[in-house]
Amino acid sequence: MSKTFYIETFGCQMNAHDSEKVVGTLIGQGYAQVETPEEAELVFYNTCSIRDKAEQKVFHRLQQFKRDGKGKTFAVLGCVAQQEGEKIFDKAPHVSLVCGSASYHKLPELLVQIESGSRRVTGLSLDREDAFETPLTRRDNPHRAYLTIIEGCDKSCAYCVVPFTRGPERSRTSASVIAESLELARAGYTEIQLLGQNVNSYRDPSPAGWNFATLLDRVGRTPGIRRVRFTTSHPRDFGRDIVDAIDSNQALCNHVHLPVQSGSTRVLDAMQRLYTREEYMRRIEWLKSARRSIAISTDVIVGFPGETEADFEATLALLDEVQYDSIFSFKYSRRPNTHALTLEDHIPEEEKTRRLTILQEHQRGIQIRRNAHYVDTTEECHVEGFNQATGQWIGRTSQNKTLNFLHPTARPDLVGGYVPVLVTRAGPNSLAGEAVN
Ligand code: 5AD
Ligand code: SF4
Numbered sequence: 404m405s406k407t408f409y410i411e412t413f414g415c416q417m418n419a420h421d422s423e424k425v426v427g428t429l430i431g432q433g434y435a436q437v438e439t440p441e442e443a444e445l446v447f448y449n450t451c452s453i454r455d456k457a458e459q460k461v462f463h464r465l466q467q468f469k470r471d472g473k474g475k476t477f478a479v480l481g482c483v484a485q486q487e488g489e490k491i492f493d494k495a496p497h498v499s500l501v502c503g504s505a506s507y508h509k510l511p512e513l514l515v516q517i518e519s520g521s522r523r524v525t526g527l528s529l530d531r532e533d534a535f536e537t538p539l540t541r542r543d544n545p546h547r548a549y550l551t552i553i554e555g556c557d558k559s560c561a562y563c564v565v566p567f568t569r570g571p572e573r574s575r576t577s578a579s580v581i582a583e584s585l586e587l588a589r590a591g592y593t594e595i596q597l598l599g600q601n602v603n604s605y606r607d608p609s610p611a612g613w614n615f616a617t618l619l620d621r622v623g624r625t626p627g628i629r630r631v632r633f634t635t636s637h638p639r640d641f642g643r644d645i646v647d648a649i650d651s652n653q654a655l656c657n658h659v660h661l662p663v664q665s666g667s668t669r670v671l672d673a674m675q676r677l678y679t680r681e682e683y684m685r686r687i688e689w690l691k692s693a694r695r696s697i698a699i700s701t702d703v704i705v706g707f708p709g710e711t712e713a714d715f716e717a718t719l720a721l722l723d724e725v726q727y728d729s730i731f732s733f734k735y736s737r738r739p740n741t742h743a744l745t746l747e748d749h750i751p752e753e754e755k756t757r758r759l760t761i762l763q764e765h766q767r768g769i770q771i772r773r774n775a776h777y778v779d780t781t782e783e784c785h786v787e788g789f790n791q792a793t794g795q796w797i798g799r800t801s802q803n804k805t806l807n808f809l810h811p812t813a814r815p816d817l818v819g820g821y822v823p824v825l826v827t828r829a830g831p832n833s834l835a836g837e838a839v840n
Pocket of ligand 1: 453562564702703704733735736
């Protein structure tokens, strides 16, 4: 009988996609996936360390199995693995395998060591020169596929662990990216999401030498692929050619996620973000002057060390100026190894909470007003599922807005398809409507 494994994933889409590759690799090694950790012989946690809370989750999970995990093998993968390394064995002695994302190509080898009785095995090297590629990826979603184009990050934002947990940038060759796009289309996928910590600094290592805008455009020209998204962008490297590509290629979704982090140039400087508020706004103007209506989303951190009330207000004013379609907002969290640890004037927790609440309320108002403009328009929806409770189909527009809709006929085969929907209602976080026949 084949050995069973369970995997739970925390964190970003990069991690979700890494898990798809790890699952494929494990199945390729003869293991069988099960749905609960209780049933499994091998338990994997693919972890996130972007904020302290995310990191604590894995230790909680491991704690649960401290006594009743006998006979199981525990493995910690991902960013916490890379960051904490062998210290994990001290904190959770029942863990046998610790492996960071830059060492996943070694997993089969590490598993052999575990099988032959090794108690503590690690894969923590970051000196990988190429990205982790495997033809064995087991994708979770049958319609939308993740595709890694670049791994790692060469920036050094003062708050961020990623350069330490994912190592330096490694771009895949354009030929391998295009080959994977073709293969995905052949397998029936119609939507591709290009992934990287900083997709804009993609640089084809082969003589073709494509930049990101060229790669994006070419992936968008894959026969059968109707939608291409990408995440995440760094404003410093975000070129106008990306906006031109979106304007000239309908398959590229009209949505850009452009993390700003703060609306104060003083704070951006302390964060080592390498752009000013004005430089960021120039990119927003490119997006707003495009022929297509491009939705814009962002990430914001409140309470970075030294952030004054005036700095915070500059961020609120920036939200007004940009009119984002959505934001992800976070309280600053101290991370090991990062430069921000050495900064003075850390903001008290209650104050960070106050700023976060104000920010989120402010943005909620913006979204209510923005989304109201979609009422009476028709949007093409990529159908993701059906909600039994409400009797509505769940879809997503090219702009990445959730659009729940009714369909006059009870056709069970809408999922994965594209349906034009008339928007009849709008809320802060989603739209609702009726399918157009
Ligand atoms: N504290 C709070 N938020 C953080 N992010 C990254 N590092 C931290 C941190 N130390 C946020 C940023 C980034 C998003 C993925 O997570 O906004 O864009
Ligand atoms: Fe993703 Fe960053 Fe979290 Fe790692 S630390 S899982 S790269 S968000």
